[in-house]
Amino acid sequence: MIRSYMFVPADSPRKLEKSIESEADALILDLEDSVAASQKSEARTCLDAFLAQRRREIRKHLYVRVNDLESGATLDDLAIVMQHRPDGIVLPKSTSAEDVRQLGHYLDAFEAVYPRNGSLAKILPIVTETSSSLFRLHSYKDVSPRLVALMWGAEDLAADIGAVRRKANGRWMGAFAHARALCLIAAANAGVQAVDAISAEITDMQSVEEEAREAREDGFSAKAAIHPGQLRPINQVFTPSEEELAWARRIVAAFDAGDGVATLDGKMVDRPHLRLAERLLSSERS
Structure with a gap:
């Protein structure tokens, strides 16, 4: 079971190299939000070079977050990464099971070109980043054998609904608490792993641990991270005693x-x- 997923900017050779030795159970090499729009092509080139050199040495679950289906860049991303046979693809701004189904068709085509010895690349959609997505979370049940987990996120949702505050006294505010709960329930309904959102704290590890503990007690079985320092408390919390x-x-x-x-x-x-x-x-x- 994967306890921690760490996002790593795909346009930073230094961070990509360091991620290999991190405590993350799974890496999410990121071509989306952590890369500026003007740097997307350079990020693909950087990621391609890194994976060409280091793919065989990575002993972690390897995922790549591509750009969302509405961006027009998804196929460009997949054309670079699928030749390196990642374990899975993280799909941002997924609005329903139809997005997973569409991505699955793309992966079918790429895997015909780059065979995987019978295995399928998994799909991990981020399912709460738009307001419309919250009305379709039930749809992920039985959508695809590729579906491995559902992750929720707050940053893009905040922009979509116009929220200027996501938390108060360390607790998620109304809409975000609702989205979080819906993701957890939808994952259970689909029979896949529920992954808690990132913590913005990169110096206060006690807060990260508290977030992780609350997530585990609620029913999540993993948490996303954005900094190597967050991994130890996350892994400790999600390891059964x-x-x-x-x-x-x-x-x-x-x-x-x-x-x-x-x-x-x-x-x-x-x-x-x-x-x-x-x-x-x-x-x-x-």
């Missing part, structure tokens, strides 16, 4: 001995407890 794993094993054992419901420490446990236990144990194995 030995106590949690022991509890999960006891739950599974109790159900193996019974049917439908079970008893543990004098208390009844039922199928939702079993599902949570299995989720914890699956994160241990992956």
Whole structure:
């Protein structure tokens, strides 16, 4: 299970090189928001050179965030990155399952040219960056075998709805808390991982840890990062403790001995407890 996804600007050779040794479980090499509009072509060239030289040495899950489907640049991005066989593509400003389906068709074509030994490049859409996207989050269920997770984000949504403040006293304000919850529920509905948004804090690691802990307690199983310093607290929070794993094993054992419901420490446990236990144990194995 991936606990941390770190965005890395694709136009910075120095940051690309440093990312290889980071503590991130997955890298998201970014051709979109972290690259100025005037630098898109240069960023593709930089990323192409980096992956040509270093792809085989990257022992992390490798994703690339392309430009959104409305930008007119998605195919240009894919033409560069798919020859390097990334593990997946992050799709920004996804408005519904139709965007995932369209990207999947593009990937089918590129994978016919650059075969992957039977595997499919995964798709991780960012699903809350426009106001219209919030009305279609149910649509991602069963859209594609490529769909691996749903991520939410606040920055573009703030611009779309005209919000001048996203948080108050460390808590997400109304529309953003709503979008976050909808993403979490939509991911559960689709049976894929829910990824919490980035933290803007790059010096206050206690705040990053608190954000990550709240996300995990709410049901997210990973968090995005924008700085290497954020990775350690994120990874620690999303790693099940030995106590949690022991509890999960006891739950599974109790159900193996019974049917439908079970008893543990004098208390009844039922199928939702079993599902949570299995989720914890699956994160241990992956």
